Amino acid sequence: xxxxxxxxxASTSARRDAEATKAAIxxxxxxxxxxxxxxxxxxxxxxxRAGVSPxxxxxxxxxxxxxxxxxxxxxxxxxxxxDAPLHELGRHMVRHVLESQSERGADPxxxxxxxxxxxxxxxxxxxxxxxxxxxxxxxxxxxxxxxxRAELAVGTLLGLGVMYGxxxxxxxxxxxxxxxxxxxxxxxxxxxxx
Amino acid sequence: xxxxxxxxxASTSARRDAEATKAAIxxxxxxxxxxxxxxxxxxxxxxxRAGVSPxxxxxxxxxxxxxxxxxxxxxxxxxxxxDAPLHELGRHMVRHVLESQSERGADPxxxxxxxxxxxxxxxxxxxxxxxxxxxxxxxxxxxxxxxxRAELAVGTLLGLGVMYGxxxxxxxxxxxxxxxxxxxxxxxxxxxxx
Numbered sequence: 029x030x031x032x033x034x035x036x037x038a039s040t041s042a043r044r045d046a047e048a049t050k051a052a053i054x055x056x057x058x059x060x061x062x063x064x065x066x067x068x069x070x071x072x073x074x075x076x077r078a079g080v081s082p083x084x085x086x087x088x089x090x091x092x093x094x095x096x097x098x099x100x101x102x103x104x105x106x107x108x109x110x111d112a113p114l115h116e117l118g119r120h121m122v123r124h125v126l127e128s129q130s131e132r133g134a135d136p137x138x139x140x141x142x143x144x145x146x147x148x149x150x151x152x153x154x155x156x157x158x159x160x161x162x163x164x165x166x167x168x169x170x171x172x173x174x175x176x177r178a179e180l181a182v183g184t185l186l187g188l189g190v191m192y193g194x195x196x197x198x199x200x201x202x203x204x205x206x207x208x209x210x211x212x213x214x215x216x217x218x219x220x221x222x
Numbered sequence: 223x224x225x226x227x228x229x230x231x232a233s234t235s236a237r238r239d240a241e242a243t244k245a246a247i248x249x250x251x252x253x254x255x256x257x258x259x260x261x262x263x264x265x266x267x268x269x270x271r272a273g274v275s276p277x278x279x280x281x282x283x284x285x286x287x288x289x290x291x292x293x294x295x296x297x298x299x300x301x302x303x304x305d306a307p308l309h310e311l312g313r314h315m316v317r318h319v320l321e322s323q324s325e326r327g328a329d330p331x332x333x334x335x336x337x338x339x340x341x342x343x344x345x346x347x348x349x350x351x352x353x354x355x356x357x358x359x360x361x362x363x364x365x366x367x368x369x370x371r372a373e374l375a376v377g378t379l380l381g382l383g384v385m386y387g388x389x390x391x392x393x394x395x396x397x398x399x400x401x402x403x404x405x406x407x408x409x410x411x412x413x414x415x416x
Contacts, residue, residue, distance in 0.1 A: 178393075
């Protein structure tokens with residue numbers, strides 16, 4: 029590999045701008061969904077908060093419902109979270125949660141912790157979380173009580189994310205990723221392959 | 223024990239009213255603290271939302287700062303959470319979290335999951351959580367890395383609470399308390415007495 033880094037071309041930087049804009053639109057939709065009923069949020073409000081025009085949102089996401097579905101889906105994150113053979117899935121999931129937090133400053137899985145307890149948005153998030161995360165994990169398990177074990181395994185991961193990202197435990201923060209994986213992976217794996 | 227239940231006396235029902243009023247005031251303060259800066263919240267606003275008069279808040283809580291300190295403290299819950307000998311603390315804590323959720327519909331510990339990431343209120347909640355919950359647990363542990371192990375143990379409990387109370391995992395909800403304690407206590411205890 030060459031040590032010389034070429035400057036980004038015009039097309040690279042355009043792609044970066046597009047990604048940053050999409051991220052701003054998703055953040056805006058997420059912000060408004062956490063505070064208002066689905067039906068009360070206009071495309072114009074999402075656009076204004078993101079600092080873009082409504083047609084740009086249509087260009088990137090198709091329509092309002094498609095945008096909201098994207099915000100409330102765990103599909104893409106579950107794909108990455110579950111992408112390892114079962115016997116090392118505990119390690120992989122712990123590493124994935126901690127890397128999401130430490131490198132990207134966000135853990136998409138944790139959106140379930142903020143799901144409103146009442147109303148449509150919370151119910152959609154809960155239904156998606158079950159279908160896309162816990163039930164999908166349960167299908168990979170064998171032995172008794174696969175559904176319960178999957179929920180408890182995912183529970184341990186959510187707790188890891190809350191403790192690291194929100195409570196910001198200073199001892200966790202001062203530990204290396206490898207130390208945390210070493211200590212916590214067995215906790216998760218015990219539910220997967222007891 | 224007599225099977226006959228006597229109707230509540232006037233003083234019993236007065237005590238109940240007082241408890242209900244205090245709870246309404248705490249709920250109101252919690253609601254406003256989650257949405258506004260500490261300094262911007264007036265006693266009048268808390269009173270209005272709770273449906274009481276400002277002087278009644280002073281009577282029950284002393285002053286605004288004392289009321290807010292109460293809302294942001296984990297002291298009372300940590301007392302109950304940690305109230306067991308170390309060798310059976312895992313079981314006790316799991317049972318405590320699940321009973322808080324299933325019997326009282328709330329888990330005071332979970333307030334840390336909703337701590338705002340920026341601003342004074344989140345920082346106070348985080349500092350209280352460390353001093354009153356994780357560090358207090360760490361002091362009871364022996365061996366290496368007591369601080370880290372305490373954080374990871376509390377992390378598993380937070381995840382249990384999120385999965386049961388917010389994600390509302392249907393398999394957890396369909397299980398008995400004893401089953402859940404049986405399955406999850408070893409996860410917690412492994413961090414306490416490895």
